[in-house]
Amino acid sequence: MSAPRSLPGEPEPTLAIARTMGLSEAEWQAVLDALGRAPTYAELGVFSVMWSEHCSYKSSRVHLGRLPTEGPKVVQGPGENAGAVDIGDGFCAVFKMESHNHPSFIEPYQGAATGVGGILRDVFTMGARPVASLNSLRFGRPDHPRTPELLRGVVAGIGGYGNCIGVPTVGGEVQFDPSYDGNILVNAFTVGVAKSADLFYGVARGVGNPVMYVGARTGRDGIHGATMASAEFDDESEKKLPTVQVGDPFMEKLLLEACLEIFAADVLEGVQDMGAAGLTSSSVEMAARAGTGLELDLDLVPRRTRALSPYEMLLSESQERMLMVAKAGREQEVVDLCKKWDLEVAVVGRVTDTGRFVCKATPGYDPLDDQPIARAPEVVVDIPIPSLTDAAPKYDRPQAEPTPRNKATAEMTAVGGPASSAVADVAAELLSLIGSPNLGSRAWIWRQYDHIVQDGTVVRPGQGDAAVVRVFCEDTSGTKEKLLAIAVDCNGRQVELDPWHGAAMAVAECARNVVCAGAEPLGLTDCLNFGSPEKPETMWRFARAVDGIRDACLKLDVPVVSGNVSFYNETDGRPILPTPTVAIVGLVREAADRLTMGFAAGGDVIAHLGVRSRGALGGSEWLVQRTGRVTGVTPGIDLDRELALQKAILALARAHVLSSAHDVSDGGIAVCLAECCIAGGRGARVKVPGADELTAEGALFAEEPSRVVVSFAPRHAETVQRICEEHGVPLASIGVVDGETLVLEGLAEVPVRDLEHAWSRALDPIVGPA
């Protein structure tokens, strides 16, 4: 085989061109070394996307190995398109979360929509039917000029895709902070259900087997999307619009149904979606996992645009495409099922034993021409696959502890009793807080999502700390219904103050939310959003956040089964708050175990579970609103106490003695109680724990973790007491569900109607009245 050549009209690759594709000088040299010659233009494109931060995890790989990924429930850990955990009876929950931050900032609707499309494909590529999606969103300050347009666009994009394909969007979280002014976050999560024995993997097995292209035709959209996601933003970012892909959820729906039928026909060896770096990464990763090689004939790639070059075909991130390796002789069955669903399908290559990624193309050939020239394919790419994967660059980048800049200030002194309070009118303060964008109702958002399609949503958005979906598990013995609880969490402010504590708190809160829905946590996926890894301070935070996730996952026994890293979330040198978002999937044993947050019956006892507040306000929403800064010392977390609390809540849920459960988080116990009142449409009379010793703000608005407010009928008091004692969890009766007013004894009385009024209008300043 002669050495591959660039095609006529393509630039001759140089260091300068390599730099425009995001490669460093050392990496350019590594390309030359890997090939033993100069690359072709197409080859340079392949190296640049495969070695991009987005695809190679080159700055994070050395750290991610510390995460705990094994456990008895793990069916599939990291490294595949998605992770999977056992949910019993031979079925598993398949899930993953991914970022689509950069595209969503450039074009919010399509960026967010294709983020949803991509994560859905990651899940159904594994052979699982997607059953629920969630998302975690971060926007800049509410009064930033772009915030309304970005919020509207992202929400419409998520809804536009999810609603059309028919996967319910059942939950999520949103935070507004100035650090995201120039770099919003859109993290999309999807979970699906499959038979564990029937999972599909991204492997190009079987030398000689046909490689098949299924789905949308290839266009010029999204070229170098993976590279764009691996760089900072600046004033020129608007010009990156052509790197954003355009989604077609209808095409994806056809692809989903066709894929599930193709999988069931058992005609495939492996399959992978063409996500970031499109045809290139899917081909290379499938061959790498199988230890094979792969040869593509690019002349045969279905296309919708004229005069596509090999470089463009290899780097296009056109959406809704799959690469399949069929069992030899079974191609026609794949073709037939694709035709049933009106999908494009073509055999575009074959599996080889060379360990190399080889692409051929005929110079000047275009099947869209009226009279295409005769085909005479030449080799345009010939790269040893390990150089693109295992032997890709890997950096242990320098770390440096940031200089402490968050000294305690006077506002944070929470002790001294009510007389020392900074807050004079507690009722007004509570109404203002609960009516603010970070603490108020998210109904404007989730009303735009079909959160009930598939007939399975049994705890809807706003009803509980986690969403609960019923899934149908069908096999030869019949159909079993199972209940999955899912939550997604992160508070970047706490991570900013202390990355280990902040990340551990994110894991703990997420697991606590799942437990507060009555479920046992089974597995976790993460989406680690940080600034530039080339800054030692960012790398220091990243490394400690990974440790925090590790330690919390080990303590709470929740393995990490999939994940994603998004670096370079900064604009003009200003990084976002470090935001290691986590999502956890849990299993509710039976429907009666389900818990929701609303106070359910007058006369129920209200109790506080966990160690009571010491008034630590560091990083709290109240303090940020007061000072305009993320400041103070993190309250931190004691993971032993957290574990005991979660075990107690789960035992209480399974004993069916609670009427409600809601964890204390953003806004503190005052906002927690207000939310219980609003969700239940009932008032409460409460003696706030610590109110006599702490300032009003310390007692009411501190966001220390490991606390849950529950309510229960008086006749269950003894059982609740006993279960808490068995688990060593402090229990304090703090009040009773009563009337139509939230009475915080000695501090404030606020009618629930007023709370609801303020809370429901929290996003109005951004998006206008509903």
Added chain:
Amino acid sequence: MKIAVIRFPGSNADWDALHATRDVLGAEARYVFHKEPELGDVDAVVVPGGFSYGDYLRPGAIACFSPIVPALRRFAERGGPVLGICNGFQILTELGLLPGALTRNRQLRFECGDRWVRVEGRGPFTHAIPEGTVLRLPIAHADGRYQCDAETLRRLEGEGLVAFRYCAADGRIDDDVNPNGSVANIAGIYSEGRNVLGLMPHPERASEAILGNEDGFRIFEALRTHLEAA
């Protein structure tokens, strides 16, 4: 009792309809793919919700050209009960089996959540529910604003063909409780022959205790008593 649930490309509440009719109602329900030329031996047809053909051109417009449509039309014209839910309602109006059209919601946004609807017109899907009963049913649509010309509206009202109207919890009807700007708060209508019902709310997603709402099941139960009496 045999029920066909038609699957168009882009139907996404097909499972919801199959589950409600087969597993909850206990009918012999099955999918019929849109490329089939015949419905087979069935007593009733459900045209489910979703985004047939991606809502391209107009919701429901392209589904009219699917191979199954002539069989569906014959079934409806022979008086067979047809239930069109959400996108199914949109398809039935595009087919001319129901009058009027469903346009973009007044607020120009997708709207999902429970709404109250008042049961009015009599027919195979409502005869067993007392007139004036208020049901809680979920909606999930971006194009649910029912519109028709004045003459059609007079006929619908005059002949009692308005099956469901958006209302308050106490049955009161005004514009405040109209989730999409539909004319006269119309949520669902019967055909002139009363065998075809189209509605935007999703009764199939409100038919089980575990979902916290069984109001929608009364519509399927009514169909069962209708078919059993026939």
